[in-house]
Amino acid sequence: MGAVIPLQRQIIDYTTSLYNEAILDGQFTQLQQLQDESNPDFVVEVVSLFFQDSQRLLNDLTATLNQKIVDFKRVDAHVHQLKGSSSSIGAQRVQRACIIFRNYCDQQNTEGCLKCLQQVKNEYFLVKNKLETLFKLEQQLVAAGGSIHVQ
Amino acid sequence: MGMATTKSEFHVLAVDDSIIDRKLIERLLKTASYQVTTVDSGSKALEFLGFCEDVESNSNEPSTSPNNQQEVEVNLIITDYCMPEMTGYDLLKKIKESSSFRDIPVVIMSSENVPSRISRCLEEGAEEFFLKPVRLADVNKLKPHMMKTKNRDCQKAEEEVSSNEKIASLEIKSSEQTQAEDGNNNKRKATEAEEELSQDRTRRRYNGLTVI
Numbered sequence: 001m002g003a004v005i006p007l008q009r010q011i012i013d014y015t016t017s018l019y020n021e022a023i024l025d026g027q028f029t030q031l032q033q034l035q036d037e038s039n040p041d042f043v044v045e046v047v048s049l050f051f052q053d054s055q056r057l058l059n060d061l062t063a064t065l066n067q068k069i070v071d072f073k074r075v076d077a078h079v080h081q082l083k084g085s086s087s088s089i090g091a092q093r094v095q096r097a098c099i100i101f102r103n104y105c106d107q108q109n110t111e112g113c114l115k116c117l118q119q120v121k122n123e124y125f126l127v128k129n130k131l132e133t134l135f136k137l138e139q140q141l142v143a144a145g146g147s148i149h150v151q
Numbered sequence: 152m153g154m155a156t157t158k159s160e161f162h163v164l165a166v167d168d169s170i171i172d173r174k175l176i177e178r179l180l181k182t183a184s185y186q187v188t189t190v191d192s193g194s195k196a197l198e199f200l201g202f203c204e205d206v207e208s209n210s211n212e213p214s215t216s217p218n219n220q221q222e223v224e225v226n227l228i229i230t231d232y233c234m235p236e237m238t239g240y241d242l243l244k245k246i247k248e249s250s251s252f253r254d255i256p257v258v259i260m261s262s263e264n265v266p267s268r269i270s271r272c273l274e275e276g277a278e279e280f281f282l283k284p285v286r287l288a289d290v291n292k293l294k295p296h297m298m299k300t301k302n303r304d305c306q307k308a309e310e311e312v313s314s315n316e317k318i319a320s321l322e323i324k325s326s327e328q329t330q331a332e333d334g335n336n337n338k339r340k341a342t343e344a345e346e347e348l349s350q351d352r353t354r355r356r357y358n359g360l361t362v363i
Contacts, residue, residue, distance in 0.1 A: 027284050034175075034178045042178060045174065046174050050171055053170065053171060077235075080233070081169065083262065084169060084172065084262045084283065085171045085172070087262060088169075088172055088284045089171065090284075
């Protein structure tokens with residue numbers, strides 16, 4: 001039980017840093033509030049779906065933007081989906097990068113779109129990394145006999 | 152006991168092509184104690200309702216056509232706007248143009264705040280327009296819309312029930328909320344019998360009735 005309190009502190013500090021760096025927004029808190037005893041893994045489940053879905057969309061966007069003739073309608077539809085799902089889990093910086101991406105898509109600017117794709121990927125891998133670290137800390141907390149709760 | 156009764160009071164059909172958003176809306180609605188069914192497209196929503204296109208397109212067909220009755224009671228439909236093939240707006244139109252289904256309240260969700268889109272949906276008969284991501288505070292606004300139709304349905308049913316119908320043994324029948332459709336006649340009688348006693352109980356007992 002000795003590890004519980006330092007781990008709790010570490011989780012609080014880590015989560016706070018994610019909000020301060022605008023990696024996450026209040027929507028992530030909403031997700032946490034929907035997690036309860038009857039759905040103890042809700043946040044991890046939704047975020048895992050987000051990872052799977054985003055990876056699929058990013059792969060498709062990479063392929064589509066590297067075609068000789070770019071199908072901008074397809075690009076826009078995919079960025080729209082990514083924007084929606086990132087906003088649903090509170091991945092604020094991914095969402096913002098998607099908004100800029102769509103502007104270049106409207107202009108049919110391939111070079112701009114490729115830059116935006118890179119930016120979206122950077123933001124996506126950043127939030128993925130951070131959330132995975134957060135979940136690991138939470139697992140350690142549960143293993144040490146603590147419980148996850150939203151402060 | 153009380154909890155279980157409240158849980159099954161209203162059945163919401165949620166439509167969204169995004170698996171993440173389906174998961175989220177399902178959790179939100181369940182947290183608000185609604186029964187939830189989720190589907191990933193407008194056509195699957197219509198299929199779930201038992202909506203039959205051929206019958207609907209024929210305007211001469213009476214609304215009580217046996218091919219187009221609502222098979223499962225749905226008290227509200229909440230749908231995403233932006234979906235491939237059939238949009239949320241298309242789904243809304245189909246529901247509101249249908250004599251069998253138009254009484255089901257429809258709520259539209261969208262990640263984009265486009266005023267013309269919002270007013271178009273409201274003009275077409277949507278009860279609410281929620282901006283995504285949907286929050287618990289939004290979901291809590293759904294109940295009044297469902298109560299409205301429930302009350303209307305109750306009145307309708309009362310008119311339909313003939314005065315000489317027996318109302319015996321309804322206590323047992325009507326208390327089983329999730330009972331299959333063959334119990335509906337009894338529930339209808341239960342509604343009539345109980346309405347004088349308790350408005351709230353009436354509504355609950357009415358749950359599960361197929362709206363024709």
